[in-house]
Amino acid sequence: MCELLGMSANVPTDICFSFTGLVQRGGKTGPHKDGWGIAFYEGKGCRVFQDPQASADSQLAELVRTFPIKSNLVISHIRKANRGKVDLKNTHPFVRELWGYYWTFAHNGQLKGVKKEPLKDFTPVGTTDSEYAFCWVLSELKKKFKTRPKNEVQLSQEIRKLLSKLGKKGVSNILISDSKYLYAYCSTKLVYITRHAPFGEAKLIDADLSIDFSKHTSPKDIVTVLATSPLTQNEIWTQFLPGEFQVWKEGKQWQRFSPDKENRSA
Amino acid sequence: MCELLGMSANVPTDICFSFTGLVQRGGKTGPHKDGWGIAFYEGKGCRVFQDPQASADSQLAELVRTFPIKSNLVISHIRKANRGKVDLKNTHPFVRELWGYYWTFAHNGQLKGVKKEPLKDFTPVGTTDSEYAFCWVLSELKKKFKTRPKNEVQLSQEIRKLLSKLGKKGVSNILISDSKYLYAYCSTKLVYITRHAPFGEAKLIDADLSIDFSKHTSPKDIVTVLATSPLTQNEIWTQFLPGEFQVWKEGKQWQRFSPDKENRSA
Numbered sequence: 001m002c003e004l005l006g007m008s009a010n011v012p013t014d015i016c017f018s019f020t021g022l023v024q025r026g027g028k029t030g031p032h033k034d035g036w037g038i039a040f041y042e043g044k045g046c047r048v049f050q051d052p053q054a055s056a057d058s059q060l061a062e063l064v065r066t067f068p069i070k071s072n073l074v075i076s077h078i079r080k081a082n083r084g085k086v087d088l089k090n091t092h093p094f095v096r097e098l099w100g101y102y103w104t105f106a107h108n109g110q111l112k113g114v115k116k117e118p119l120k121d122f123t124p125v126g127t128t129d130s131e132y133a134f135c136w137v138l139s140e141l142k143k144k145f146k147t148r149p150k151n152e153v154q155l156s157q158e159i160r161k162l163l164s165k166l167g168k169k170g171v172s173n174i175l176i177s178d179s180k181y182l183y184a185y186c187s188t189k190l191v192y193i194t195r196h197a198p199f200g201e202a203k204l205i206d207a208d209l210s211i212d213f214s215k216h217t218s219p220k221d222i223v224t225v226l227a228t229s230p231l232t233q234n235e236i237w238t239q240f241l242p243g244e245f246q247v248w249k250e251g252k253q254w255q256r257f258s259p260d261k262e263n264r265s266a
Numbered sequence: 267m268c269e270l271l272g273m274s275a276n277v278p279t280d281i282c283f284s285f286t287g288l289v290q291r292g293g294k295t296g297p298h299k300d301g302w303g304i305a306f307y308e309g310k311g312c313r314v315f316q317d318p319q320a321s322a323d324s325q326l327a328e329l330v331r332t333f334p335i336k337s338n339l340v341i342s343h344i345r346k347a348n349r350g351k352v353d354l355k356n357t358h359p360f361v362r363e364l365w366g367y368y369w370t371f372a373h374n375g376q377l378k379g380v381k382k383e384p385l386k387d388f389t390p391v392g393t394t395d396s397e398y399a400f401c402w403v404l405s406e407l408k409k410k411f412k413t414r415p416k417n418e419v420q421l422s423q424e425i426r427k428l429l430s431k432l433g434k435k436g437v438s439n440i441l442i443s444d445s446k447y448l449y450a451y452c453s454t455k456l457v458y459i460t461r462h463a464p465f466g467e468a469k470l471i472d473a474d475l476s477i478d479f480s481k482h483t484s485p486k487d488i489v490t491v492l493a494t495s496p497l498t499q500n501e502i503w504t505q506f507l508p509g510e511f512q513v514w515k516e517g518k519q520w521q522r523f524s525p526d527k528e529n530r531s532a
Contacts, residue, residue, distance in 0.1 A: 044391050045354025050313055063329050088311025097362055100389035121387055123366035125310050 002108040005076040006226035008182040008248035012070035021231040024206035026055030026078040035091040038076040039104040046102040050091040077106035089126035099148035105134035109171030160245040182248040186240030202232040222251030268374040271342040272492035274448040274514035278336035287497040290472035292321030292344040301357040304342035305370040312368040316357040343372035355392035365414035371400035375437030426511040448514040452506030460490040468498040488517030
């Protein structure tokens with residue numbers, strides 16, 4: 001299994017504090033030592049850092065941890081290899097361009113039989129079922145919409161439908177983004193916290209580190225962090241329900257599809 | 267205009283020395299201060315570092331300069347913006363997946379009217395004519411070959427044809443790779459040097475730095491570096507002819523299409 005980390009914010013925000021907690025789980029406080037990666041969006045542009053080494057020992061992770069790249073939207077992943085060997089090409093998040101947007105994808109879980117699904121226009125470079133699933137999602141989106149649909153709700157619904165279908169193939173917690181929205185699907189484990197004024201202090205679970213957010217923010221800031229499990233010990237994180245799909249934009253929950261609603265519309 | 271740097275080697279090799287020379291031209295010894303980027307292949311995997319800041323002042327460039335990432339194939343670029351504003355999304359090298367390979371592309375020049383060429387399956391994210399040209403090259407390759415052709419010579423010939431067509435639209439020096447080969451097209455300025463045993467000392471033009479390659483290599487190593495203009499002051503670099511197309515594999519010139527041959531086959 002792997003661990004996920006995502007961020008959606010209404011101002012460019014650095015993720016150094018949360019990332020510091022996550023990387024400890026990559027070989028130190030957790031077993032996810034088979035690589036790590038992080039994608040930072042800056043407008044429509046996207047920077048990705050990836051390393052097949054354990055994040056807890058990675059010189060590059062140390063740079064990302066200390067180099068305050070500010071972004072409105074981040075997706076990160078630490079890997080414990082199940083399918084596909086430890087290799088740069090198997091390291092999340094994966095990136096593809098669709099409709100003139102860079103899409104990024106990170107996945108926690110295992111998807112039985114996903115490689116039987118037909119692909120069109122997107123081909124995996126590596127050998128993971130995760131990258132295959134990502135290529136399948138984009139293939140289906142491109143089949144359905146020749147260009148990016150103007151109706152963003154319709155796009156969200158389609159993504160939810162595809163991720164729910166993946167969710168039926170096994171454990172499948174997913175963060176996916178197109179630079180505008182952070183889409184999150186929970187099959188088993190995903191939590192989030194939204195921080196806004198008045199900001200307080202937070203203390204990591206995995207490292208002896210605290211931060212007083214009031215010293216690093218303005219009163220208008222809204223920052224949501226999503227993770228596989230809570231990263232801080234003194235804050236209340238909200239759990240996703242299994243089967244729940246949420247869409248985040250600029251720190252705010254833009255849409256939420258409960259598993260019930262999903263079943264009703266099936 | 268911009269400057270290009272490429273490397274093809276038969277053993278994983280770090281490009282720290284050459285990159286140190288190149289980054290000086292990004293705001294210090296040269297005017298290419300509108301961003302920089304570098305793609306390192308590791309097998310089929312690819313890591314890209316990009317920054318819209320001047321490379322001479324970039325903290326990230328400093329990391330890449332000092333962090334010895336070993337790779338058999340590298341493409342790098344420093345940018346002086348002509349078309350498309352200074353922005354992460356306009357920073358070379360650009361990356362797309364085709365046939366299950368990550369393709370990277372860096373371009374020096376300006377291409378008049380390229381945006382009138384029709385695209386299929388690949389859409390620019392940014393606003394440069396360079397990224398548009400890259401999307402056009404991949405669109406045409408995908409139209410011609412549904413999957414990667416087994417005949418690599420046929421693939422090279424097709425790439426040469428497309429890059430030559432771009433070359434007729436203005437200044438267009440190009441490095442492009444699919445992880446297996448480094449394809450280089452020269453419209454006006456491109457040089458290369460192949461280093462092999464017995465290795466000697468090299469001294470940069472743009473910084474007070476020398477290296478004794480014999481201390482960092484084995485007798486079997488073959489390393490070719492391509493650049494817009496020579497990076498060292500005490501070695502002999504070979505100039506490409508205008509219109510020349512070369513394909514490099516594991517440090518060796520795998521194919522060379524002279525401009526004459528190109529004209530004959532037109």
